[in-house]
Amino acid sequence: MSDNRTATSIRTKIWCEDHETDNRFAVRAAYCRGFDVYGDMLGRARWVDMLYLLFHAEPASVAQADLLEDLAFALANPGPRDASVHAAMCGGVGGSGTAAILMAALAVGAGQHGGGRDVYLAMQGWHACGADPDKWREWLAALPASPGSVWPDPSHAPGFDSHAPRTSVPVRQLLSRLATHGCGWRLSFLAQSLARFEEMTCRGLSMAGVAAAAYSDLGFSPEQGEALHLLLRLPGAAAHALEQRGLGYKTFPFGKMELQDAEGV
Amino acid sequence: MNVSGAAPHALDEHVGILRSRMGAFFPGTHVIFRGHDLHTELKDMDWVELYVFGITGRRFTSPQLRLLHAIWTTTSYPDGRIWNNRVAGLAGSVRSTGNLGMAAALAVSEASIYGRGIDKRAIDFLIRTRQRVEAGERLEQCVREELDAHRSIAGYGRPVVNGDERNPHMLALCRDLGLDQGAYLELALQIEHVLLEGRWRMKMNYGGLAAALCADLGLSPREYYLFMFPAFLAGMPPCYIEASDREAGSLYPTPCDGVAYDGPARRQWHGGK
Numbered sequence: 001m002s003d004n005r006t007a008t009s010i011r012t013k014i015w016c017e018d019h020e021t022d023n024r025f026a027v028r029a030a031y032c033r034g035f036d037v038y039g040d041m042l043g044r045a046r047w048v049d050m051l052y053l054l055f056h057a058e059p060a061s062v063a064q065a066d067l068l069e070d071l072a073f074a075l076a077n078p079g080p081r082d083a084s085v086h087a088a089m090c091g092g093v094g095g096s097g098t099a100a101i102l103m104a105a106l107a108v109g110a111g112q113h114g115g116g117r118d119v120y121l122a123m124q125g126w127h128a129c130g131a132d133p134d135k136w137r138e139w140l141a142a143l144p145a146s147p148g149s150v151w152p153d154p155s156h157a158p159g160f161d162s163h164a165p166r167t168s169v170p171v172r173q174l175l176s177r178l179a180t181h182g183c184g185w186r187l188s189f190l191a192q193s194l195a196r197f198e199e200m201t202c203r204g205l206s207m208a209g210v211a212a213a214a215y216s217d218l219g220f221s222p223e224q225g226e227a228l229h230l231l232l233r234l235p236g237a238a239a240h241a242l243e244q245r246g247l248g249y250k251t252f253p254f255g256k257m258e259l260q261d262a263e264g265v
Numbered sequence: 266m267n268v269s270g271a272a273p274h275a276l277d278e279h280v281g282i283l284r285s286r287m288g289a290f291f292p293g294t295h296v297i298f299r300g301h302d303l304h305t306e307l308k309d310m311d312w313v314e315l316y317v318f319g320i321t322g323r324r325f326t327s328p329q330l331r332l333l334h335a336i337w338t339t340t341s342y343p344d345g346r347i348w349n350n351r352v353a354g355l356a357g358s359v360r361s362t363g364n365l366g367m368a369a370a371l372a373v374s375e376a377s378i379y380g381r382g383i384d385k386r387a388i389d390f391l392i393r394t395r396q397r398v399e400a401g402e403r404l405e406q407c408v409r410e411e412l413d414a415h416r417s418i419a420g421y422g423r424p425v426v427n428g429d430e431r432n433p434h435m436l437a438l439c440r441d442l443g444l445d446q447g448a449y450l451e452l453a454l455q456i457e458h459v460l461l462e463g464r465w466r467m468k469m470n471y472g473g474l475a476a477a478l479c480a481d482l483g484l485s486p487r488e489y490y491l492f493m494f495p496a497f498l499a500g501m502p503p504c505y506i507e508a509s510d511r512e513a514g515s516l517y518p519t520p521c522d523g524v525a526y527d528g529p530a531r532r533q534w535h536g537g538k
Contacts, residue, residue, distance in 0.1 A: 008523065009523055009524060009525040010519060010523065010524050010525065011524075011525045011527065012524060012525070012526055012527075012528065013526070013527055013528035013529075014528060015524070015526070015528075016521075016524055016526030016528070017521040017524065018521065019520065019521035019522065024520035024521055024522055025518065025520050025521065026521075027521060031526075031531060033528055033529050034528060034529035034530055034531050034532045035531075035532060035533075035534045036531070036534070040533060040534045041534045044534060044536060045534060045536065049536075057528075057529065059534075059536075062536075097362065097364075097365065099361070099362075099365050100364070100365060100368075103365070103368065103369070103372075107372070147386075147389050147390075147393065148385050148386030148387075148388075148389035148390060148419065148486070149385065149386075150375055150381055150382055150385050150490065163275070163276055253281070255281060255282060255283050256281060256282045256283070257282075257283050257284075257285060257289045258282055258283070258284045258285070259285060259286075259288070259289045259297060260284055260285065260286045261286065261300070262286050262287070262288075262297075262299050262300025262301075262322070
């Protein structure tokens, strides 16, 4: 480990590497939060253990890792109807590079309509309102404005599906399963209060809403939850985009255009 | 917030069809761009003129277009240390594609301490402040409230240095073009005066000046934000090219001891507890 802090060093509490004696760019051992990644964790820790440890000072408990794994499983494929996957497939059918496909999925999957920003805002709701239904009612009725933000003003209750009057079966199944892990209080509170939330928002809970409660119960900040949500939804985007790359553009819907009178000059 | 949202049947009418006022491509014949034939009616537009027309649907005069060009060229810095440029450079260094590197560099340019985050906040602040001042409020109070709310004012002060080398050149051009008499530019200079006279000692930066000039051209915050999207682009290809032409991996190479770790001491993994 290095104590050498100069203006040219990268500071971190997450990661450090020992180097070979004859090459300070060659790694001999890597440590995550003090744990030997390749010499000790590899083969004994799960992917979700590493995912959790990267964002937290201490390892996940078994229950926390189980919760995160169930969530990662549920989010892995938003399906080909999802806008972020659609964006990735647009890259695929045209033969765009694989990184471009994932960048497209990230850019579209970042949005406030079921994407990363939706999770971020919903997690802010948990921070602001806790388990107080009156605070939730007040917060949902007048979401905090952010003048000058690059993000559009929120147009729906974060974590709820603006096109669904009721919570879907898969969302209920996910919420029910995640609440069994007993991590934190939000998932069980949400499961118990679902009807009240549906009444407040006139909308069904979304996957993003369940995910926001789960990230909060796992101790992630809204920014961290946003990042994880972006990451965990990428596998399906990649798979569908590469499938479409193989099928080609001729079998992918192009759509009909109805040109209306132009605005402006 | 509109909690009523859109009912499911609201989506049905959009299935399989795209209705647009913006334009369409008619394969093999022509293209309509905001109601005009791109290849005949708009063929004499230069790229910036077409870009701004695409955003606003409005036409601009030659001096205004000259100013809009200058707003981009004045802030194109081919310095690979700057964070967004460095992304383009790193892409070149690891032999990624130029398109990926520059697209990512532009995405990164939507930052909170510079770039698009500042642009949107700066023009929003100027428009709100003008409305308040015209309604009779004191400018000093508007400035103080903005500082209390955000601990900074977008368009004033700078992360690296206080003061901005771009502003004298842009102000000189505005004078030459006769575009230095706008109400927002006057307001922006008054705000700088308030900040310099007070204890804050912040000068107007380029973000503040460009926002004021574009507000005087009638751009809305969203129009201005979209106009500024490629503002840093011209500085990025040089960073990509230079890094691509050098030894792979040689841009910002970091040795293991170039990382200052101050996390937990070494310990054994016992799995989840």
